[in-house]
Ligand SMILES: [Fe+2]
């Protein structure tokens with residue numbers, strides 16, 4: 001896959017994410033059963049598109065920090081998306097002659113710049129092995145903290161419900177296995 005293909009797949013993903021959320025919001029907003037049912041059908045179809053495009057992008061993903069394959073890829077894709085948002089809002093900011101519209105894009109640009117830094121920080125934490133290995137207890141939902149240098153095979157107990165879990169990796173992602 002060349003750079004253009006990758007860029008176009010990422011652009012497609014961004015559009016389909018937007019579509020999914022658009023239709024999800026509309027199904028909660030309207031109370032006309034016929035419209036809701038059809039919009040929900042379209043939403044599911046858009047969600048399938050996300051899965052299809054993600055499959056292509058996953059196949060091309062580079063190496064990731066151990067146990068964080070999916071999260072790392074998604075954060076990288078989020079970062080690309082936020083870079084695009086900053087770029088477009090900057091362009092719209094410069095194009096407008098309307099002060100109210102300009103203020104809108106200035107605010108959006110600032111927010112998206114913040115999002116860029118959020119994802120850059122998370123990616124850096126993962127790359128440097130500083131990202132917390134904290135997982136929600138599959139039984140009760142409490143946080144189970146494995147230390148940042150914990151590796152597979154480490155066993156920990158939930159402080160709230162007492163369930164015991166071993167840190168394992170399934171398809172590149174950390175998973176808690178009940179023991
Ligand atoms: Fe954003």
Ligand SMILES: [Fe+2]
Nearest residue numbers: 137140158161
């Ligand atoms: Fe628990």
